Amino acid sequence: MAHNGSRRGAYPVLARAGAVLALLALWELLVLAEFWPPVVLPGPGQVWDALLAASDAGNGQGGYAGSTLAERLGVSLRRVGYGTAYGVLVGVALGLVMGLVPPVRAVVEPFVTFLRALPPLAYLSLLVIWFGIDEEPKVYLLVVAAFPPVAVATAAAVTGVNRQYVEAAHALGASRLGVVTTVVLPASAPEILTGVRLAVGVAYSSVVAAETVNGADGIGGMVLNAQRYNQTAVVLLGLVVIGVTGLLIDTAILALQRAVSPWRGRA
Incomplete structure (x- = not known):
């Protein structure tokens, strides 16, 4: 049984690794096949070389334009x-009020939906x-971009709480x-x-x-600077780094969600 369980657990990892390869x-x-010139579509090797160069503080450029990739990623993160933290705090507080006080939800929800529909730019x-x-x-x-999905998710979750649990707590003197x-x-x-997962994705x-x-010190600044000089390998490197770190953050939130609610999906 344990052997079968470990095989089932390893299958998604192998499938994802195979998809990446x-x-x-x-x-x-x-x-x-040279469908496009290298300046338009550099190969994986060129992106790897860009990664090594951008990570090397002693390459004469301090990494890339004065900052290493790790430093830029740290600034953006x-x-x-x-x-996201401030957005989650605002979103949870507002979502609780919206879920617990229907008149407030009727007034505030259109404004939250309005903000959620606006692109950050x-x-x-x-x-x-x-x-x-x-x-x-x-x-x-990022705060304005992050709090609407958390507020909407919180309000929907609060209104969906089983009323019997609430009444039982009141009956016990809570x-x-x-x-x-x-x-x-x-x-x-x-x-x-x-909602936090969605907020992190929107913020990132x-x-x-x-x-x-004035964001030249972040990973986005690196991408924009590379775009100006047609350094496509650096642009692709920035996009890959953003995507991979976003995936890792999302995986961590999923793990937290499973820890908080291990029963979810089993009932």
């Missing part, structure tokens, strides 16, 4: 972390006018705050974490837009 092989075949310029071109508009952009902290939030946690996809304004 197949994609790399297809990429290399397209490069060898810090921005995503701050923006639509309000980046406004944030720059309000807060300048330093760090603030980038973080505020206060309204106690019901929220001991019944509503634990029952809503899986859906809230789904928005970080490049945020770094178009």
Whole structure:
């Protein structure tokens, strides 16, 4: 039984590894077929060389344009972390109020939906006018991008909590705050974490837009700088790094979601 379980657990890993290898092989075949010149579609080897160069602080350029890849990634992840953290706090608080107080939800939900429908670039310029071109508009952009999906997910989760659990807690003498902290939030946690997953994805996809304004020290700044000089291998490197780190973050959130609600998907 344990052997069969380990085989089932290894299958998804092998399948994903096979898919990555197949994609790399297809990429290399397209490069060898010379459908496009190398400046348009560099090969995996060129992207690997760009990775080594951008990671080498002693290459005469301090990595890439004065910062190593790890330093740039750290700056972008810090921005995503701050923006998502504040966005989650605002989203959970607002979603709780929306879910617990129907009149508030009727008034606030259209505004949250309005913000959720706006692409980040639509309000980046406004944030720059309000807060300048330093760090603030980038973080505020990610906050505004991150909190709507969390608020919507939290409100939907709270309204879907089984009323029998709430009534039982009241019957046992729990206060309204106690019901929220001991019944509503634990029952809503899986859906809230789904909203957090969406928020992280939106924030990470928005970080490049945020770094178009005085963001040369981030991974998005590297991509934009490489685009100006037709350094396609560096552009692809930046996109791969953003995608891989986003996948790792999403995997961590999924693991947390399974730990919080191990029963989910089994009932």
